[in-house]
Amino acid sequence: MTEWWRGGVIYQVYPRSFQDSNGDGVGDLAGIIDRLDYIASLGVDCIWLSPITQSPQADMGYDVSDYIQVDPLFGSLQDFDLLIERAHALGLKVIMDQVVSHTSSQHAWFLESSVSRDNARADWYVWADANPDGTPPNNWLSVFGGSAWEWHTARRQYYLHNFLTSQPDLNFHNPAVQDAVLDVMRFWLDRGLDGFRLDTVNYYFHDARLRSNPPLVAGKGKPAVNPYDMQSHKFSKSQPENLDWLRKVRTLLDDYPGVTTVGEVGDDERGLELMKQYTAGGDLLHMCYSFDFLSPKYSAAHFRAKAEAFFAGGESGWPCWSFSNHDVIRHLTRWAPNSVNPADLARQAIALILRLKGSAGLYQGEELGLPEADILYEELTDPRGLRFWPEDKGRDGCRTPMPWQAGLPHAGFTSGTPWLPVKHGAAALSVDGQDADPHSTLNYYRRILSWRKTHPVLKTGDMAFFDCDEPVLAFSRHAGNKDLICVFNLSPAPRNVTLAGVDLALEPVSRNAELSGTTLKLGPNGFAILPAPAGEGKVGYGAG
Known part of the structure; x- marks a missing residue:
């Protein structure tokens, strides 16, 4: 297959x-x-x-x-x-x-690229000149902290590293x-x-024009632990x-x-x-x-x-x-x-x-x-x-x-x-x-x-959610003439759920779940899997 x-x-x-x-x-x-x-x-x-x-x-x-x-x-x-x-x-x-x-800075490609600006792999990594005052070409930040740009003395240029300084970014342009x-x-x-x-x-x-990222508009509170999380990374990644x-x-x-x-x-x-x-x-x-x-x-x-x-x-x-x-x-x-x-x-x-x-x-x-x-x-x-x-x-x-x-x-x-x-x-x-x-x-x-x-519907079948209040998550997986109703209590407190359907019964992989008539009782982090004829299983929420 x-x-x-x-x-x-x-x-x-x-x-x-x-x-x-x-x-x-x-x-x-x-x-x-x-x-x-x-x-x-x-x-x-x-x-x-x-x-x-x-x-x-x-x-x-x-x-x-x-x-x-x-x-x-x-x-x-x-x-x-x-x-x-x-x-x-x-x-x-x-x-x-x-x-x-990116590669390691010890990769042969980078060792060659970093020697000069005119070798066979000179443009295999992201190199950029410094600003007139010596600062990096833009404000991009590294995931691991600090600037995403590192100075290289042989080329007298900065190279881009989204992660460690020893992980220079390849130039996919x-x-x-x-x-x-x-x-x-x-x-x-x-x-x-x-x-x-x-x-x-x-x-x-990366953005070929090396435009600086805008700030991330966030709610008030403490600054992020990592400054990387204070930028919107509009230009440093996720390019068309x-x-x-x-x-x-x-x-x-x-x-x-x-x-x-x-x-x-x-x-x-x-x-x-x-x-x-x-x-x-x-x-x-x-x-x-x-x-x-x-x-x-x-x-x-x-x-x-x-x-x-x-x-x-x-x-x-x-x-x-x-x-x-x-x-x-x-x-x-x-x-x-x-x-x-x-x-x-x-x-x-x-x-x-x-x-x-x-x-x-x-x-x-x-x-x-x-x-x-x-x-x-x-x-x-x-x-x-x-x-x-x-x-x-x-x-x-x-x-x-x-x-x-x-x-x-x-x-x-x-x-x-x-x-x-x-x-x-x-x-x-x-x-x-x-x-x-x-x-x-x-x-x-x-x-x-x-x-x-043993349930192919779970591999490729469609999914439809039922409207339930927190902390109950309920949805069906369906294919052909069969449904599986899936109900989860995402909390440590018991919850009751109302069911409506034909011949509903718990599958053996259900846990902390008990079915009494049309009431499904879910214990702490309980969940139930119930087969039903297509379109006939319904789920509601009862606070109990």
């Missing part, structure tokens, strides 16, 4: 933290290969590998110094080929991060850069890769030229039937709009995700508004929703105020994301109910946390190693010293302990993922 990705489930593996096979304290490809049976047991369709290409690791692999080499920290190209072979044998697709909006990036993608597709997660997909192009480039990417991928793309849209102002734009029409990306569901917001109004807005107007785009990943606080911690029992919240979250129209992205460890780890300053590795501590503790708390066996040092992740610590709370939720407990969060994930495969 060439469109396996439509309605599919993608499991993100953060290689540094998944399984260490050689005792150096960092996860690797051999470790992932050893754990492929575990991933397959979850019932997901695809693995997404965070960066494994050669890198000085200033930003944990998101600073690439060689696009067609596996970093020795993770193994070799032969290990990669074996991983693809073993995963495919288990029925798993594999996609990997493609970080091409140069067709040679586009061709080089397409060659990189072709290299991995020829090795059997099933597609790419495109990092910072809306950062490829990006669409033609994405069409070139799709043209390449269409030569490889069955492969896919997932674009990361980093734009708080226009995230959903760009998701739709970048996936519309069948000649751009296959899927995109934004940070709309990676925030602290956990309300019926929020989920409904974003899901309805994406599909408004009948556009042909496709979302890949996710609640956690390597860049944000784990959702069990972000949404903790909405629950009194983390296990109830974990089950509700997976039930919700698997019922929304779109594909689903899961992040390693969420199937165990892992919370955000409490990282001490002296344990930090993330440059964002080091820059903005303690108001922003960075991303290390969601990147700590997977706990495999509670009785082993470092919960079985490594025989050495782990690059980030395994905290006690994580070890208590280890895979071996949950494997043996039929009522564990892990085994619930397996059950609900297996159950979903």
